[in-house]
Amino acid sequence: MLRGEPGIGKSVLLDYVAERASGFRITRAAGLESEVELPLAGLQQLLGSSLLERSEQLPAPQRDALWVAFGLRAGPAPDPFLVALATLSLLSDVAEERPLVSLVDDVQWLDRASVQVLSFVAQRLAAERIAMVFAVREPNTERELDRLPDLTLDGLDDHHARLLVQSAFPGRMDEQVRDRFVAETRGNPLALLELPRAFTPAQLAGGFGLPDAAALAGRLEQSFIQRIDSLPAETRRFLFVAAAEFVGDLTGLLRANDELGIDAEAVVPAERAGLIELGARVRFRHPLVRSAAYRAAPPDERRRAHAALANATDPQTNSDRRAWHRAHATPVPDESVAVELERSASRAQGRGGAAAAAAFLERAAELTPDPARRGTRALAAAHANFVAGAPEAAEALLPIAMMCPLDELERARVDRLRAHIAFARTRGSETPALLSAAAKRLEPLDAELARETHLEALWAAVRSGRFERAEGVVEAAEAATAATRGCSTRAIDLLLDGLTMRLAQGYATALPLLARALDAFQAEGFRRENIAWCWLACQLAMDLWNDDACAAIAGGLAGVARDRGALTVLPFALNYSAAHQLFAGKFDVAEQLVQEADAITTATAGVTIADFSVLIAAWRGDKERTHRLRAAVIADATSRGEGFAVEVAEWALATLHLGLGDYCEATAAAQRADDPDGLGFNVWVLPELIEAAVRSGDPSTATTAFERLAERSSLSSTAWARGVEARSRALLSQGHKAEDLYVEAIEHLRHSHVVVHHARAQLIYGEWLLREQRRVDARTQLIAAYRALDAMGADAFAERARRELLAAGETVRKRIADARNDLTPQEAQIARMASDGLTNPEIGAQVFLSHRTIEWHLRKVFMKLGVSSRKELADLLRDPAQSSA
Template sequence: MLDRLLDAVRWGGSGALVVRGEPGVGKTALLDHMVVRASGMRVLRAAGVQSEMELAFAGLHQLCAPILESADRLPGHQRDALRTALGLSGGEAPNRFLVGLAALGLFAEAARERPLVCVVDDAQWLDRASALALGFAARRLGSESVAIVFGVREPDGTPELTGLPELAVAGLPHDEARALLSAALPGRVDEEVLDRIVAETQGNPLALLELPRGLTAAELAGGFGLPDAKGLTSRIEESYRQRLSTLPTETRRLLLVAAAEPLGEPMLVWRAAERLGIGVEAMTPATAAGLLQIAAQVRFRHPLVRSAVYRAASPKERRGAHRVLAAVTDPDVDPDRRAWHAAQATTGPDEDVATELERSAVRARARGGPAAAAAFLERSAELTQDPARRAERALAAAQAKHQAGAPDAARCLLSLAMAGPLDTLQRALADLLRAQIAFAVRRGGDAPPLLLNAAKQLEPLDARLARETHLDALSAAWFAGTCVREAAEAARAAPPAPGPPDAADLLLEGFATRFTDGYAAGAPRLKQALLAFRSPDLPGAVGLRWGWLACITARDLWDDEGWEVLATRYVELARDAGALTVLPLALSLRIVVHSFLGELSAAASLTHEVETISEATGNPVVPYGAVLLAAWQGREAEADEVMSAATRQLVQRGEGVGLSIAGWARALLANSLGRSQDALAAAEQAGDRPAGVGLAPWGVLVELIEAAARRGMVERATAALGQLSEATRASGTEWALGVEARSRALMSEDETAERLYGEAIDRLGRTRVRGELARTHLLYGEWLRRERRRRDAREQLRTAHEMFTTMGMEAFAERAARELQATGQRLSSRTAETSGEMTAQEAQIVRLVREGLSNSEVGARLFLSPRTVEWHLRRIFSKLQITSRKQLLR
């Protein structure tokens, strides 16, 4: 498999592989074989080191350092993110996946000269930031002539590499294992003993070679595998420890220094050895025993040798090794590693070391390493004697753990912090963090009361933060579909913001009023909030944090123009910031906008991008946009699959508003198929859920009114229309009033119905909401046919059919076709425009190129390297029988 991967890379392909197996099974030997076979290629090597797991991007730096000169050719955002992550320049903390994209681009640039092979051994010990970045890059390889191969120890897990191709390395077959064991033994051994050793080791090559060295002749004669035998890894380490015990004291001390120093930097090890009075001659026994080599790099025979050396030492000896390493590490060049060594050398409270760790946490956070910042802060808290200071540092560590996506660890540190003497503000911040963790883990009913409690505590302490927390509480209540009114009343009673209200303040006031006094009362303030969010002076951080709420507010107010502007800006903000945790939500909102505007092809393209990000980050995304897109497309089998999967996910997460959206989508799909009974059932079920902000409530009412009217249930339709009218009249937009006119027409007769249909078409024709306009033509045509005005009906139905077909709304188009046939009209066969044989990704590249994006910009958008974009364009040109970007634009 490794040879085939190398051959593919030589011919311009790329690929990634994870070599998995237990310790000693031969992973490193296979990787060494690959390096030898990679003649004519550039090879980069790195290895995870257990003691460096808390240092953000340490593994990435180790791998990329030799090719950093190529970073100047990367797009600006990527270059800056990579340099900041590796500590080469200052700047805002980079998004970790932007760093991953930069790593991909760096590998692609380095491979322009000759194919590149990246080998990462012991990947289970990579720091999480490096593992995420390298896993991201490995998943996005295309046509760069790059191979990335990871060696991973089992059973240790490396979730950041999940989904990559794997090669599982097992033990040797029985006969080959016996042959290897026989070669390693000093003399003849009983056949049954050989078989027992082979069975005990399960053919593990390192165990077969190393374990017999720790056994006496008597033990070999008596058999292998005592009743108290430890696990294989422990037994191998024990065999190494027995070999260590025979070495001179000075050699063991040198080995311990090398084991405690993760960089593998020879000069650092020798400087430490010199301080300990250890001479160069101490190296000779270690080399003779095959345990350690010190040349251009310090390398142990096997990672288990490092473990055995470190564990064999006493705690006092380990602290001594770390102390001397801290002393010889340059505080200007590598202050964080120096602080970490100093922390490991300290037994009791030490405020100086704790302060240095705190500074290291600040630097780690600036490089985009919240996990590293959390580790530094956690150890800093452990070394702090003053109870108040210790609680403060534990709280900071808990916040960093939460940012790093480790909720369980964050809860433990939060408990430690809350056990200390926190002041009033700190206790309020602790409660806020507890609420944020609850909301992040499960967006159900647990978070709203916790956020509400935190907001009330913050009111006398920090009015601005209190109001932001109240808005968080309202949002969480909406998500869960619980205690919305309670959260709104608390928000209304909160102290006003210091100074003029900003965009978030206006949102808070508008929603608080809406959920206490009704939609009409809250609408004016919410309209002011939307104007504030559309202002060019809006700070990017505010838009990024609350943009999602502004988008659904625009939809809630039937403001189609503002909805599109805000959704577009929200996506741009998320892209510019590299905020891949926010971008899927922003894209989902944009997908819904595209769907209502009848731009289903563009919506489908973004759906593919959401899936790409979810795959790249490993974070599942609730597909709100995909659910509504599927409903508008009207492909029943596909839509049912998407909606069922989304519903299961929403139930698990406890997101009440999401279940309302899913119900709305089912009602819309059923109406498009002409199944009014199913539409009514879905709309009523969705309407039974507590009303929340945003997409679902009025959309559900629109579907319910149509379904009830078609079933002849006038009273049910009239009641829903009363609820709908409250919103449409308060909104006053052409979209709102057009939908209301259409809904009233469904329950009217004769001239009144005709006048209302005409009004609806006139109003909706002034908007960009093409889907609703086409539906109005369809409903009007159906009414005209029932009135036996076939000629007039055909005009409306042809218009509807043409619009639905062009937009790709297949079920609605089929419904319009059936109605046309009922009027005696024969349809010519016509299919919607398609992109030929292009894949979804190729079609997306075409759209982006047509927008004027360069290959680098397209690659950044789609998480591909520019070379992969070039490869796709060559395929696209071939399929379209063109030769240039200019022809593509035409």
């Protein structure tokens, strides 16, 4: 990334790269200020027709996403990051034939969709024969590419600056005047070349009329305006039209000028002045020349230029550009133009361009003469801005909409959007009440949307937890659903019915409805409208001790998100999958998934999520990391009012201290994690609290926690519920009863997905046997527990088992490091997929890398593990006891 102020030489360096890249294929694009709202305009420039023709060879989901995004095929709006993956695959395939250099200038004026795609591609390059160089003006508010290595360009030193300014002015220049130019421009090359041309020889000789201290970009633009003003009137008009024609289409420009009666030869003085070039495309010498020409045009001249360009634009092939020109040609509200803009917005949404749709709708609202329609379009623009990730812009449009005569449904939608904006900012706070109020307002107007909004309100209340006990939210949802409960078979409706009853009437009453909702959710598959509710479904599955549903929903969501390239959803899915891999004792896999989620969040410039890294650190017994992550999670979650994340952090701390044998600390942490009204987490927190309280000599706390646990576990027939209840009851029991319960717990948990608790049950039983002076029996359980916990990487619990074994007279050898530990999380993930039989392209599609990068990673895996084939790799990974030694 080249950074610097206008005129510092960024574009010159890009040209230099292109000249030196002998034998390379060159692709170029440049952001245009007037094109910043057109979705993927920059990416289309970069790929061009020649590269797009190669897209036929892409995997079908990627190819279809790219074609829909570019309007080459009809279809549902693609996820923008599936488009990004398609671009990465396309560029990688092209670079196989000949190395590729992609040069992108004026990134600050690229449309947001193109920036997202190119940011993703640039950050996923590893072994591809691709170089990408970007140039961006500073100061710059576009942050997606901030993670790239960068080079900030400074001005020339004084000596070279004097030489350059003197070369641009062949006559005599007063030395003090020259030094003033050098100081004022801070060695900016374009300023040194251009600013002297704005003054007469007499001024330069004596220092009269030197530039003031205004911003350098403004001074440069002003100097170009002065040069434009010195041109013949017909030439200036030609430049005005060229500046408004933002794609550089020479044919369209000449057609528009012909309509305005401007002769093509009028451009000659501007060409001689070095301001513009006419070739296959129209190019201004510098973006500041274009902006200077556009701003120098009187308003009526600009409107005439846009009108002529609109007439010269084919309404069939370039309908959006035609609509944009018409919008800028219209001085007063015009319904026909507003309708055309509205159609452009619809097309943009169909291609996944929410930001472009928002821009079209906002301009449509401004040009709408009828107040009612203006309000409708302003509300639509606000919603599009919110979807595009611009909540501030969305919020700014809501007062405009509310000043118009909206109908009752539209006003209810305004309330709902306000609540969504609040939830995006805080995750808690006043959001549940706002969503509940919007849902009540929607009930007589749009019953389906009202039910969905009630579900959103309940979920916001659950996420907020301890921070916001939203009064009336549950009651409102219960009143709204009572009459129709059980009438719908939609998974979303069943989730609402079940969650409402769970929160309003308690666990036992809600069980049948919740079970039916989970069945429906899984039966419907992971349709696009259901993805948003997977987190709630996972929490409800935990609440029901249904580890089969937990694993199926979390794993299924991750698979669907991968297939669709839904990278905004995938980090959440990977974290839930990581949690269930953790409970299954596959700590390495869990860690790989969490790190992949972090990498995707980084590559997509998404908001960092409170992930399960803190839990993994706790189970591994990493005290320093657990405390550090816990502090960060709690600080962030408290600022957002998200009690859900605080509970995860405290639960992790309780687990850590249990492993370390710090039972008083574990009790305190578990009590902080325990939210009696919490959804799902009590199945994890209460067993920890019971064990910690028993071991710290607090039977009263343990008994109270067990009573609450048994209220729920006794209603479930799953092996998880039966096993955890038996283990917890055994901790509070004595003699034969305790032993029978420990044996029962181990047997149940053996048949569940929660392998970690099966090993923990063996550990606790072995500890109990040792206290009963049954050393031989104790060693059997403790050895099994130690081996399982050690193989998982649950180091603190494994050490606890080792200490007990030493007390039982058993010598335990610590685990010898496995060569697989040398693999990075990404290498381990790729190795696992390769051992499962996936090809390089299939692995690349799964982890959003090119097949060449997968090949590069596998070479490193083979070297580290000392294998030479995929068969050897599969054999090694199938046998956990084997090492490369």
